[in-house]
């Protein structure tokens with residue numbers, strides 16, 4: 780089973796491109812979605828978050844925007860949050876890989892924002908990054924309602940786009956039309972078949 784690792788800066792189009800791979804029959808594990816599930820009411824991360832970040836969990840419900848604001852102004856707090864979340868996300872990834880292997884999948888995709896930063900690149904056969912100009916990236920994330928200062932703080936915590944492009948085995952342009960991205964996805968899949 781070939782394991783593809785997909786990454787890219789916030790809002791650069793990972794989820795959109797992951798859906799393009801899914802349309803070709805390549806199932807996708809989404810690390811952000813795993814984080815959301817683990818942090819949802821009743822989720823496995825809730826007790827640890829309530830202990831580590833008092834006041835962010837009320838009646839078993841995590842206030843995500845409160846936690847986001849807190850960790851974005853305090854590096855040590857972000858490291859504590861990552862230390863709680865990353866092993867849990869890794870466990871979910873393992874479950875996904877095992878299920879895909881048992882289902883005789885030929886290829887799977889792992890969509891991981893911190894693929895290079897957190898070492899996930901070592902667990903995949905090929906690395907792919909989506910990439911678009913910074914102004915396009917910021918405009919897309921602003922549309923979701925995230926304040927500019929928080930967007931810039933998140934971008935500052937991530938590996939620069941140029942470095943991701945240098946390190947990745949494949950680069951998918953997402954600043955142009957979706958047609959361009961779809962074509963790049965097709966090329967990667969054709970390359971896998973060789």
Ligand SMILES: CC(C)(COP(=O)(O)OP(=O)(O)OC[C@H]1O[C@@H](n2cnc3c(N)ncnc32)[C@H](O)[C@@H]1O)[C@@H](O)C(=O)NCCC(=O)NCCS
Pocket residue numbers: 788789790810811814815843846847850857860861864865868891892893933936937
């Ligand atoms: C900070 C939190 C609470 C913000 O939640 P929110 O719903 O606003 O954002 P969401 O989880 O959907 O993430 C959106 C994007 O932010 C970026 N991002 C998230 N966490 C991080 C991080 N630790 N470092 C850099 N960028 C990050 C990614 O590009 C991600 O795609 C949440 O992202 C979180 O718990 N992060 C820590 C876990 C983590 O490292 N996740 C990244 C993938 S494993």
Ligand SMILES: Nc1ncnc2c1ncn2[C@@H]1O[C@H](COP(=O)(O)OP(=O)(O)OP(=O)(O)O)[C@@H](O)[C@H]1O
Pocket residue numbers: 787788789790791792793794795796811892919952953954955956957958960
């Ligand atoms: N050519 C393109 N390729 C990919 N996305 C595009 C393209 N053109 C426009 N978009 C849009 O850009 C936005 C990218 O959002 P998407 O959720 O896919 O990014 P993401 O990298 O998964 O974000 P996050 O880091 O927050 O998880 C979507 O609204 C998508 O429709």
